Amino acid sequence: MVTMRDVAQRANVSIATVSFVINGTKRVAPATRARIEAAIEELDYRRNVVARALASSRTRILALLHPDLEIRPNATVIQFVMSAAHGARERGYDLVLWPVNDDEQMSHLLAGGLVDGALLMEVQIRDSRVDRLIASRVPFALIGRTEDDDLPFVDIDFTATIDQAVEHLRSYGHEHIALVTQRTKAPPENEPGRIRRAEAAYLHAMAALGRSPAVVTVEGTSAGGREAARTLHERFPDTTAVILLNEGASAGLVKGARALGLTVPGDLSIISASTTRELGEMIEPSLTVMAAPAPELGRLAADALIDQLEGVQDVPPHILIPCTLVPGESVGPAPSRP
Amino acid sequence: MVTMRDVAQRANVSIATVSFVINGTKRVAPATRARIEAAIEELDYRRNVVARALASSRTRILALLHPDLEIRPNATVIQFVMSAAHGARERGYDLVLWPVNDDEQMSHLLAGGLVDGALLMEVQIRDSRVDRLIASRVPFALIGRTEDDDLPFVDIDFTATIDQAVEHLRSYGHEHIALVTQRTKAPPENEPGRIRRAEAAYLHAMAALGRSPAVVTVEGTSAGGREAARTLHERFPDTTAVILLNEGASAGLVKGARALGLTVPGDLSIISASTTRELGEMIEPSLTVMAAPAPELGRLAADALIDQLEGVQDVPPHILIPCTLVPGESVGPAPSRP
DNA sequence: CTGAAAGCGCTTACAG
């Protein structure tokens, strides 16, 4: 292994000077710099990142903390992860995946000193992991939000997204609009912020419309989607349109509606919010979706965190991006009721 | 920050002794050990992983090298990634995501000394990245295989998978069986090994059946799937069954067949190989799939690599696992031809 | 503009 010492020797300078040119931390005479650069080239030297990390007490490694339970991470999650990794690398950082479920383990990892900062996924309205994160003194950014809006976060603007979905459906004449959300194992007060916020926006919109709300919560699976169709049919038979905030249940809802003899969008219009356009294309009829800005958010999250670490930005980032409407064939005019 | 020095002081021992009890590398008198453990507890000491890495010249970090192009990583990929991360963590290792496209950048990263080992995804039949990997002297395991079967790898057994798919279709009376593969940007000699191997197995099976092969290659998208349906219809009108080795085109193939007036499975039976059961459930009719062993492979890849690093295992791992048949509703009896 | 030296927080022969 060739070290900085080898380079220094070959260029006839001290290792300090080599360090200065590599990092550009101090001005070095052009001639000296040239000698050093030549030596680096000739020896094919590459600075050791571990030694650098120890000496500078900055590892340039970021952690992506995510629940390990996710047997079936959805398409949105993977887009986010990949773009965060990409964004980090572009700025010279590495992203490690930390599947963690209990707070203890998370604190333990954070205390090891491997990472300079952390990104926390699947943030809940009240989230003890966030408290741990703060206690650890490791800089972080949340993907999603707790109740406390002052912490640094990057999130989907669920309010705007739901509003736009409702608006879109209303433009087709729908007024009896239901919301299908995703069941989680978390107790209600800890539920993911996205569900809480989307539901609030939905309730608000229904109140403005003067219609009573219809909310159904099911698992994020095909079976869950079919269950949602049956539940809607029984409990909210007036429903002519559904907004899904449950990616995994999308296909099942369509199948379930069909099984009940309902056509899509003839009898029931469907918008699947916060998912991918690819999901929409897979289903028959092609679903109208609100595409999640996952790729953008991944990069923004990495950037925001790195900005904090490097002192580029000192106010905590508060980034909100709505989903994008991608019309498919699952929304049509509201059926006229007898 | 509390260091090993603090612990040593409090326990009235040298830092060497502290290190011995933390790592269990040398026997220490029970009384001494107890004092040290108490001190660790009281100070809430956690050993610094960066310093440990530098001193021991082992970082316990693994890299997951994957192409960055993948705008739409499929469900199988994410399952693999997550289970590899999980498997690594369980053995005290960290997994960093390295989205890389060019060899130069990969070598550069590898030379930085951050990782003890690497996992390479999307391996092609002839893959210059593998040469780089070997040159870098960083231990590795391939996800997939090159021509050279001697390198350490973990892969899906595409031969067994295709054989089983053919067998399943034959048991329903199908003899005119087509194969739909995925188009890549790579030149043919560099194509992913899975395509080459699956195609070989398919050709072999067709020869054994005495039927001429029908292979169609399309993009891994819904549009690609629809194109496949049209191409099959025009060029191979005898086809009564299709094996897909193209996760992303699955839904499109069904839609495309329908658009041509064909029923599934009445006129056309479909098996989507090397995908997830969730994908099968999303489509109407539910697809019969061959579920990829991605979660198992992710863990096995991490384990095999770590075994190498720790000298537990010195012969290179050669692990092959076939997909699992998950019957859906897309396979039925072969239509009797007039 | 450059260098000598301390130091980052550990591990690991080596001695006793």
Add this chain to the structure above:
DNA sequence: CTGAAAGCGCTTACAG
């Protein structure tokens, strides 16, 4: 069974 000390390969005040 325990300790003193060198060393991992860098960065960074400090001096000149």
